[in-house]
Amino acid sequence: MSYKTSNAEGHVDFINTYDLEPMAQQVIPKAAFGYIASGAEDTFTLRENIRAFNHKLIVPHTLCNVENPSTEIEFAGEKLSSPIIMAPVAAHKLANEQGEVATARGVHEFGSLYTTSSYSTVDLPEITEALQGTPHWFQFYFSKDDGINRHIMDRVKAEGYKAIVLTADATVGGNREVDKRNGFVFPVGMPIVEEYLQKVLENQWTLFTSQLNNACLHAM
Numbered sequence: 683m684s685y686k687t688s689n690a691e692g693h694v695d696f697i698n699t700y701d702l703e704p705m706a707q708q709v710i711p712k713a714a715f716g717y718i719a720s721g722a723e724d725t726f727t728l729r730e731n732i733r734a735f736n737h738k739l740i741v742p743h744t745l746c747n748v749e750n751p752s753t754e755i756e757f758a759g760e761k762l763s764s765p766i767i768m769a770p771v772a773a774h775k776l777a778n779e780q781g782e783v784a785t786a787r788g789v790h791e792f793g794s795l796y797t798t799s800s801y802s803t804v805d806l807p808e809i810t811e812a813l814q815g816t817p818h819w820f821q822f823y824f825s826k827d828d829g830i831n832r833h834i835m836d837r838v839k840a841e842g843y844k845a846i847v848l849t850a851d852a853t854v855g856g857n858r859e860v861d862k863r864n865g866f867v868f869p870v871g872m873p874i875v876e877e878y879l880q881k882v883l884e885n886q887w888t889l890f891t892s893q894l895n896n897a898c899l900h901a902m
């Protein structure tokens with residue numbers, strides 16, 4: 683299926699991050715925008731999360747040295763330009779043709795930390811290249827099959843990933859009403875998911891052929 687989304691590139695003028703949402707809505711196809719911007723059920727929890735976050739208050743420091751103010755922190759052994767890091771987010775190609783490559787470049791410029799989603803629409807080596815040495819973690823869905831877990835772990839270790847972000851709340855998918863109304867299905871390929879599935883098929887095939895061999899031996 684061919685999916686057309688924005689290929690826009692360049693400076694974006696905004697004053698508040700809330701300004702970005704209507705701008706994105708103008709360039710991202712409706713169902714994809716719905717997936718990115720909405721949440722489960724009638725989005726009550728999404729609204730409650732925003733409300734709760736807005737009640738986290740900053741404790742002001744006064745009468746201290748402000749000659750060289752800095753948002754830099756050291757976190758998990760990494761020096762970061764600010765405490766804001768990139769959470770795992772699926773399928774960046776829904777928003778822009780460059781997908782995770784553009785996000786990784788942005789995180790590199792910002793000097794923060796990037797988390798690669800297992801649902802990335804770009805494969806690991808391209809993301810690593812775009813990160814140019816920026817610290818990166820990998821979001822991981824634990825499989826019942828240890829062989830698959832080991833295979834993915836080996837790949838991400840080889841790509842310089844320092845930590846695993848384990849997703850523990852996705853045993854069942856959310857009942858996403860906006861996605862149902864828009865008939866949303868992922869329209870872009872996901873190389874890491876495809877690799878998981880390929881491994882599952884290979885393992886099933888190995889199991890099937892060994893069962894077949896056993897059956898033949900017993901029949902002889």
Ligand SMILES: Cc1cc2nc3c(=O)[nH]c(=O)nc-3n(C[C@H](O)[C@H](O)[C@H](O)COP(=O)(O)O)c2cc1C
Pocket residue numbers: 717718719731769770771772773799800801821849
């Ligand atoms: C569009 C979208 C895609 C997401 N994709 C993933 C994902 O692939 N893997 C994952 O573990 N979490 C995923 N998340 C969850 C985020 O990483 C994060 O935990 C969640 O949005 C809560 O943080 P927030 O309140 O800042 O949005 C996704 C969230 C959004 C909004």
